[in-house]
Amino acid sequence: MPPDVEITEAELVERFPYVRMDHDTKHLYRGWLARELRLNRCRDCGFWHHPPKPVCPRCWSSAVEPTPVSGRGSVHLLTWLHQGPPAPDVDYAAGPHPVASVELAEQAGLRFTTTVVDCPRERLEIGLAVELHWIERFGAPFPVFRPAEG
Amino acid sequence: MARNPIKDQVAIVGVGSTGFRRDAGGRSSASLACEASIAAIRDAGLGADDIDGITVAAEPGSPNPPRLASMLGIQRVSHFASAQPVAGFGLVDAMNAVFSGSCEAVLLCFAVMRSPWNSRSAARDPFRRTVxxxxxxxxxxxxxxxxxxxxxxxxxxxxxxxREDFGYVAINSRTGAVGNPLAAIRTPIxxxxxxxxxxxxxxxxxxxxxxxVDGADAFVLTTAERARELRPDPVLIHAASVGLVDxxxxxxxxxxxxxxxxxxIEQLKAKSDLWLSDVDVYLPYDGFTIITLNWIENAGWCEPGGAGRFLESHWDAAGNRVLIDGRVPMNPHGGSLSEGATRASGHIREAVVQLRGTAGERQVPDASVALVTAGGFFFNSQGAIFRRG
Structure with missing residues (x-):
């Protein structure tokens, strides 16, 4: 695991101006700076959940711990934005922008939503096996998926 | 049967609407809220001094209950609340407030306005940019x-x-709007x-x-007993519920x-003496067509995944609309797709108007029961069964 970038919480908020961050979600974004997708997992019962909550919704333990995921999963939900919020790496004029909710290998129903890159439109559909990948957005790492190798 | 002591005990006695437009032009949400509220209170045969409860949907830009009381000179308020959007939350709050005795007559107001994020023309309005x-x-x-x-x-x-399965929903709503002067878009598709x-x-x-859209709907709710003194055609809330999962x-x-x-649906079925075969008007939410398809299936009109075929087989080609079993229209007012994004206050209004028998050319003959299933999947599912009082 690469060491976390040593920055203050104020600096962390500044690195992600497009995020409404709080004490329950800040760990997720510290993980991004280390290019690691860390989702909350309960130390007591092992249950994963996302987005981050202050307690485990299954056993009510407070021992929820940001834990790196394998990054393997499959596309569960998919929409193509023909227009939408701007981002420096998104050009709607060049074609619709895919937004996918990826069901992660760790647990049924555990999903992370982002875009999928390096994938021709005709290949991107519900069920496609994908893996985690990182791009830069607004000067900070941003997690995306791409088709799984092999 | 589930416990439902409120059944038929609270009535809607007043309705007011500004109608809905792509651009109400130079008017604030507060102005629209006042117009609809005054119309609803007058429609009930009441005045400001008769209103002692105020529930307002917390829509962006909408006045809150204290501001509405201040604008309308409502001098003594013993219940007031801001309700989450999609109208059933406000309806349930208002009916519970009346039934519990917190107040006698509630003004229930829904004012919507285009926001900079969903309307280019609204984004050019300097007074809307901060909403x-x-x-x-x-x-x-x-x-x-x-x-x-x-x-x-x-x-x-x-x-x-x-795609056609979704299309039937859109076409049906537009056909309804053609016959509804309050609707924002009235060209058939x-x-x-x-x-x-x-x-x-x-x-x-x-x-x-x-x-x-810009516009507002308002209602007045009171006890069924008082309602019968006020007017010959009160509309009773037979059952209502919201719904959420984890x-x-x-x-x-x-x-x-x-x-x-x-x-x-589980709640309504358990609380109601009336169900689909009793329904004369069906008003499923259509904020997105996928929501309507799911409501049709989940209410039990057809099996999961079958809504498109259901609409196709109950399609009234001559009328360019759905007519379930040749009898029950769906969103005859045009729904959120075509009347405008009222966030279901329009669906409730249409239930009231139909059950009063004042829907004009779109009136369902002798309508006595209306089913509203409003909101989407995630955090604003809700439903109500209304009956003629």
Whole structure:
């Protein structure tokens, strides 16, 4: 695991101006700076959940711990934005922008939503096996998926 | 039967609406709220001094209850509340307030306005730019509209649904709006228009999503007993419920077989003496066409995945609309897709107007029971059964 970038919480908020961050979600974004997708997992019962909550919704333990995921999963939900919020790496004029909710290998129903890159439109559909990948957005790492190798 | 002591005990006795327009032009949400509220109170045969409860939907830009009391000179208020949007939350709050004795007569107000994020013309209005301002989102959020588009693609994936299945919902709503002077868009459409519509969040297009509008609806609720003194045609709330499940983040919902709509339907069926065979007017939410398809299935009109075929087989080709069993129209006022994005206050208003028998050319003969199933899947599912008093 690469060491976390040593920055203050104020600096962390500044690195992600497009995020409404709080004490329950800040760990997720510290993980991004280390290019690691860390989702909350309960130390007591092992249950994963996302987005981050202050307690485990299954056993009510407070021992929820940001834990790196394998990054393997499959596309569960998919929409193509023909227009939408701007981002420096998104050009709607060049074609619709895919937004996918990826069901992660760790647990049924555990999903992370982002875009999928390096994938021709005709290949991107519900069920496609994908893996985690990182791009830069607004000067900070941003997690995306791409088709799984092999 | 589930406990339902409020059954038929609270009535809607006043209705007022500004109508809904793409651009109400130089008017504030407060101005629209006042117009609808005054019309509703007068319609009930009441005045400001008779109103002692105020419930307002917390829509962006809408006046809150204290401001409404101040603007309308309502001098003594013993219950007031801001309700989450989609109208059933306000309805349930208001009826509970009357039934509990917190107040005698509630003004229930819903004022919507186009926001800079959903309307280019609103974005040019300097007085609207600060409404709802906050963190600028990134494209990759499956929330709100994108949540429905994402689950629409899942619905297509699981059931092999056709685009035409969604199209019937859009065409039906537009046909309703043609006959409704309050509606924002009143030009009829056909299936080709639907299929040709511009994609926004694929698989959903311009014609799959409701229309940002300016306007307001208001209602007055009081006890059934008082209602009978006030007017000959009160509309009784027979059963109403909201519904929620735990996995209600849009992208974390486990699947389409278990969400808020299912809780609502379970509640209504358990609380009501009336069900689908008794219904004369069906008013399912159509903020997005996928929501309507799911409501039709979850209410039990047909099996999961069968809504498109259901609409096709109950299609009244001559009327360019749905007529269930040749008898029950669906959203005859035009729904959120075409009357405008009232967030279901329009659906409740149409229930009241139909049960009063004052719907004009779209009146359902002798309508006595209306079913409203409002809201989406995640955090605003709700429903109500209304009956003629």
């Amino acid at each position: 709802g301002a906050g963190v600028r989102p990134v494209p990759e959020l499956v929330q709100g509209a994108a949540g429905y588009a994402s689950w629409a693609s899942r619905y297509i994936h699981e059931y092999g649904a056709r 056909d299936m080709q228009d639907y299929l040709d519509a511009r994609m926004i969040r694929e698989p959903l297009s311009m014609l799959d999503m409701d229309l940002p 996995r209600n983040d849009e992208d974390q919902l486990l699947d389409l077989s278990r969400h808020g709509q299912h809780v609502v």
